[in-house]
Amino acid sequence: MAYPLPSPPTDEEKLRYLQGRRLPLYFFNLLAFTTLHVGAWLLIGSSSAFYWLAAPLLLVQLFNVLWFAIDFTGRDFDFAVHQETLREYQSTPAVDVYLPCCNEPLEILSNTYTYIAQLDYPNKSIFILDDAGRPAVRALVDRLQSQFPHVPFTYLPRPASERGILGKSGNIRHAFAHSSAEFFVVFDADFSVRKDFLNEVVPVMERFPDTAIVQTPQYFRVNRNQTWVEQGAGPQVEIPFRVDQVNRNGLAATACVGSNALYRRSALGEVAGMYPIAYSEDEHTGFQMIKRGWRVRYLPLPMACGTCPDNAQVFFSQQVRWCATAPSLVTSTDFWTASLQPMQRLCWIAPLFGYVASALTPFLIPIPGLLLVWGLSNGTLNPTWSWLCWLSVLPMAINILVVRKLWSRAGFGANTIRLGVVTQFAHLMSLKDYMFGSLSGWVVSGAAAATSPDVGDPLKLADSDLVGESTPLIVVAPTKPKDMKYIQMRVLCAAWVYGSALLLALGLSSLEWSQTRDRFGISVASCAVVVQLAEFWRTWAFIWWE
Template sequence: MARRASNRHAAGVLGRTNESATAQSPTMVLFVLLGVLGIVAYGSFLLNPANRGDLLPWLLVIGAESVLVLTALLSMWTILAGAQDPRDYAYHRAKELLFDGRFIRQAALEQDPTRWPLRVAGEPVDVDVFITTYGEDLAVIRRTVQAAVGMHGRHRTYVLDDGLSDDVRRIARASGAHYFRRPSRDHAKAGNVNAALARTTGQFFVILDADFVASERFLVETLPFFSRRTVAFVQTPQAYGNLTNFISRGAAYMQTVFYKLIQPGRNRFNAAFCVGTNVMFRRSAIEDIGGMYTKSASEDVWTSLELHERGWRSVFLPEILAIGDAPETIAAYAKQQLRWATGGFEILLTHNPFGFRRRLTLDQRLQYFATATHYLTGIATALLLLVPPLEIFLDLRPMTLGITPLTWALYYAGFYGLQIGLAFYAVGSFRIETLLLSACSFPIYLKAISNVITGRKTTWSVTGAKGKSSSPFNYIVPQMLTFLFLALTSVVGVWRDMDNGVFTLASAWNITNSLIIALFIGFAAREHAQMKREARVARRLTRVPTAPVDHVSPVPALALQQDDRMAGVA
């Protein structure tokens, strides 16, 4: 029941994407315009020579805020492009002709939509559905496979098992799916998909991660776009049904603005990119670029980039057609963000979108530049953490003494307050989890850019895997050291202010930073305690015999089928 309630919650939050697919509301446009005004006012304040303080902290503030301002402007430009509904007349006409009603009646297939032949542009087509697995929980895999097999439209479902599990093989066969196991795990997920493409023949193929349960209407809603022969892939949003703890909620809501506003806006520029799951590809397009990109752990965005450079088109359909699992632990979140950030920095440093050799439109260059620089915002956070200690220990200030804390706060709020307001409007409420995760993820992004600069490879990891648990404290050593430094700095700052009889902005700023990281460490401690409790329970259950996997009662294929919004009803 908790899982089903979570699925409905995901539908309620991200499913509203559909409601605004055709145009931006006047309120959203107003927020964006006010946000731009706030950026201009804040930028003018910082760059005014009369306001400049000591050089080092001023440069830190200018560098960090420049990254944040540029990211905000690029995002707002994309949002103002409008969430134009990609479902035009050609799409609806192709959808009407997707099934041959006369043949279905003659073959007596009315009661089995999974066997209805699919047609695109009047021609029969074959569709393959690839479910990539690598050690995920068996119950998770089972419900994903069952849902994929049950999708409307004739298709073949393949479980691509890099986990080499006989239990997964039995699940696939019991569910009516094919099972593939390759001899090596070269190139991780991209290599897994490429190996399957070499053994299948469908003109179109779907990629689903092992934890994403697809709607029965997934093929019906995505395939009609391919009536346009230049469309390489159709991407749908990632939505999550496991919003049960601090990490999963924070990680899920961090992506809401992206899927609700950014990706739809990128349709206008032919720059929406693949996110690795819940996506349908045209086989000939992938063959045109030599297969899924294998030189990066972020194969999704790199494959999109190569397709766009070859002149192919992409479509983002703002309709939730699958629900999956967000990372539930700090370890899973850190690995996910490290992989995504590394992919972005790889594009920035090794394949600059503005390079002369890039075969992209100006709009596409801007959008891929925004993607490549997005995670610099996390590094900007680290730079801003250094500003208060410089004043507390060295009496170095970014702004002149003539600038009062109230003046600074007004300009600062004009920028950040409006950004938070925009996110608040998009998400529907303020999420403290997202704020804490964003503020405390800077070590991940510093490691990502370091990996790219030094050429260190980032391994591919599974978000939903339930393998050996690892203490969250193994992943937050930099945050704990930062907290110790900031806590000591706060003590020094308060002591200094008591001597001077004035409570300074630097001390308030530093204390706030300390509290934010302290809250994050507190959540890590709670997760660590929960993991220890679960380990004790698991040890007690090791002596209890379990039923063979073939005899486990099937899991309901798709909780979201009970919600029209999640069933993909046009």
């Protein structure tokens, strides 16, 4: 199977995130949140048998309230200031380009390195940080050096005894100790970079000497030749990079995401180049910089395009690791003793509640329908629910199916909704792993995460058959054996969805004939059935597809 390798963002894509269109998004989010949760509280208050639902509902609502506080206090990015910065600061200090890799296919690496070699910046040195020590990667670097003789490439693997220790963090720390430029930039192995990347980010460092890191977005395209996971994963990062990071930047609490970021050596020297942890090293590093009084700035210009995981298992594992950041950071003594402003601290607390809310959501969705039907069958349900149930559900459905799709510029669609289920169960697994100390470290992800044989000429790849494109292809190796954590969550999802459907069917079967024919009964029962059918549709891919 083959997929097109990424090419750098176009000029139009580069400016795509400048128009956040936040107000309509906030308005409909707030409307959907208010109607859904007011309805939920009215349901809880209608019977003492429903009071137990208050605890998980409060956790979900707390996350929403915290995030609304960030949304409504954040500020838009001032692009005019950035343009002024580019005009006034045009020096070219030395920059080291770090390219960590570990067993990615040569096609991926060749594509990335070729674009890196074309960076329009005179004072750069490129370091290939091969944590697998493959001769084929060394040969690729030698060939690229011949193809681009004026670009200084350095093949810099870690000693065999150190490989794998602390994952990508350890790899970058080793490179930091063996390089010396005033700044260094990090790109993951699958990102294709625009020629003007350094010309956009270096002036920000020059103008603001208190800046430790300049972070740019991670950007992913969606096309018809991708798997359902790739098509769903790309749009998932749109809100974080188009809205959330802009808000956090205005609050001096930008999250560092590792790749596509420029770092100041004098600042990162305080952590030897990267915070020493085997997962989520990027966000821990960014927090350490802010804690020490440095700024992490966000530039909402997609300057590099990458690949998403191409199957649900790899995506699941990625989300498990990403989720681990919030609990490990927020529950640390370091976090609570740091000198932070309240809104800065909130920018790390809110995501933790978000992960908890995400993990609870699949279990909460069917419960109101079950309570409504069983309340109808035993005659305890208030007749106002004949219209209140639909009033609670419809705004949320419209917000997800219509508003979000119209707002998105990244191809939000059905597969993004389906992939949300994988994300939710990954968050559940990650929180469980954190509580029991069973988190895993970094592993390769991406459209070609499986180990690929070193076949063919990595610099002479076939063209894509996409209309209007001439793009090399990724050849994807067979999927690795299933991870037991992933299987466990699929089984749990199936058991809950189909178990709740069985309970709903039993509740409907217990209704009196007269209850199924009056307007009250029809409205309540139909709302419960529609929500359950929506869950069948939403979870189908996670349960049954690969």
